[in-house]
Amino acid sequence: MTITTASFSRLPRTDNRVPKLLLWLIAFMPILIAGCSIGDKIDKLTDKVSDVAGDTVSTLDNAIDALDRNSASWQSVLQDTTTKLTDEAQSTIRNEVSDLLNRSVAATGNELRCNMDFIGSRVRQALARIRARLLHQSIPPVEPALCHVVPAAVDMALDTSRRNKLEFFGYDFDTTPIKVTLHNKSGVLDVSSKLDRLTHYHMTLNLGANGVPVSSASDRLTLEWQDRPISSIAVIQPATPVCREKPETYARNTYLSFTPPHTRGDKDFSGNGPEVWAKARWSNEGTHVSLRLWMKAQETRSDWTTAEGERTDVYYTPPPGWRIDSIANSLESTAHYIDTDHNDDRQGGGPNGPVREFKFRGDRSGDDAGSYTGVDVTFNPLVVKLVEVADCAPASVIKSLQIKDLIAPSTIKRLQPMMLKLKP
Numbered sequence: 001m002t003i004t005t006a007s008f009s010r011l012p013r014t015d016n017r018v019p020k021l022l023l024w025l026i027a028f029m030p031i032l033i034a035g036c037s038i039g040d041k042i043d044k045l046t047d048k049v050s051d052v053a054g055d056t057v058s059t060l061d062n063a064i065d066a067l068d069r070n071s072a073s074w075q076s077v078l079q080d081t082t083t084k085l086t087d088e089a090q091s092t093i094r095n096e097v098s099d100l101l102n103r104s105v106a107a108t109g110n111e112l113r114c115n116m117d118f119i120g121s122r123v124r125q126a127l128a129r130i131r132a133r134l135l136h137q138s139i140p141p142v143e144p145a146l147c148h149v150v151p152a153a154v155d156m157a158l159d160t161s162r163r164n165k166l167e168f169f170g171y172d173f174d175t176t177p178i179k180v181t182l183h184n185k186s187g188v189l190d191v192s193s194k195l196d197r198l199t200h201y202h203m204t205l206n207l208g209a210n211g212v213p214v215s216s217a218s219d220r221l222t223l224e225w226q227d228r229p230i231s232s233i234a235v236i237q238p239a240t241p242v243c244r245e246k247p248e249t250y251a252r253n254t255y256l257s258f259t260p261p262h263t264r265g266d267k268d269f270s271g272n273g274p275e276v277w278a279k280a281r282w283s284n285e286g287t288h289v290s291l292r293l294w295m296k297a298q299e300t301r302s303d304w305t306t307a308e309g310e311r312t313d314v315y316y317t318p319p320p321g322w323r324i325d326s327i328a329n330s331l332e333s334t335a336h337y338i339d340t341d342h343n344d345d346r347q348g349g350g351p352n353g354p355v356r357e358f359k360f361r362g363d364r365s366g367d368d369a370g371s372y373t374g375v376d377v378t379f380n381p382l383v384v385k386l387v388e389v390a391d392c393a394p395a396s397v398i399k400s401l402q403i404k405d406l407i408a409p410s411t412i413k414r415l416q417p418m419m420l421k422l423k424p
Contacts, residue, residue: 060081078123149169151407153235166204189213249381260297262307265306267368268369270305290312297368316384325396333353333358356380395422
């Protein structure tokens, strides 16, 4: 039926209110006529938004996967990701990824003492946070990471002009408060106001005349994040000894089971794989060793049913009075295969990394992703070098100061016999 404004001229006029009604109908008639298609247009618009969000998540997933395979390739991964986010609706995410690229490139100068794998790991974490925000998931706080301190300790035997500042190099120093404390014989003093953030990867601590009041009564300086120490810098006094060191082997007899959440598709792999990836990595946090376990299982066709996720656990904590100086093992174990049946699949992780064996649950009859598909992990022994936590200077720090000529000859002469006793 075709309706025109001329049709209303033939309607009977009953009272003075009719013309007003006719005017209202005439004004809104185009909307009323088109009303039958408004719902369709809204549905199409909603589908468009949904498709863009899905494409964006898929692009971020691919970038995260690439970094899981090779974290050192972070620069090319970010450039490729920026190129693929072409839709105007993706502009905000594209800008965030571009900013992340610029931020990471800026942190690769000669002054940064973190390796490329470390930066790749931080880039991966940042992409995971962008994805979580897009999916309205909880976002973990951004923890600052410290890679290097110059000098590694403060030798009070040096002239004051040669020990007037500390420099910290790392990542994400600008995202959260960092507390600095000076430990003296008489107590602990908060000196955070003397910390200057030059960039997100470079901070300095003023030890000069108007800075931190380091004195003959000072033992050490500490950096803390959320009430947890992330670094300790010894203040070497005339009586400061060399810290004791010892190796320790930790064998964990229990296995760890992980079922990653369903993230895509209809939850049933239907005999199409899945293709499975997994990675376990130890990380030395000083006060503990953490374990990050990541797994992804993806259908090889159809709607690409996927289960993917990660968990991070405190894996090892040293005895009281000791901190972890280094991990002797390889830090990472990986596995990759395509499931072809309903049986458990065992993949060796190797003799020296975190994982001795991955035991995967892939496909079965019925729903898989989020409820069944997962992995059981058994571990290799962890071998660490421990350093005493006391008013002392680690041997590795003393050697570092000696190489950089940031320790007095008299201090080296005094500490040398103690360092020789520590040699195996």
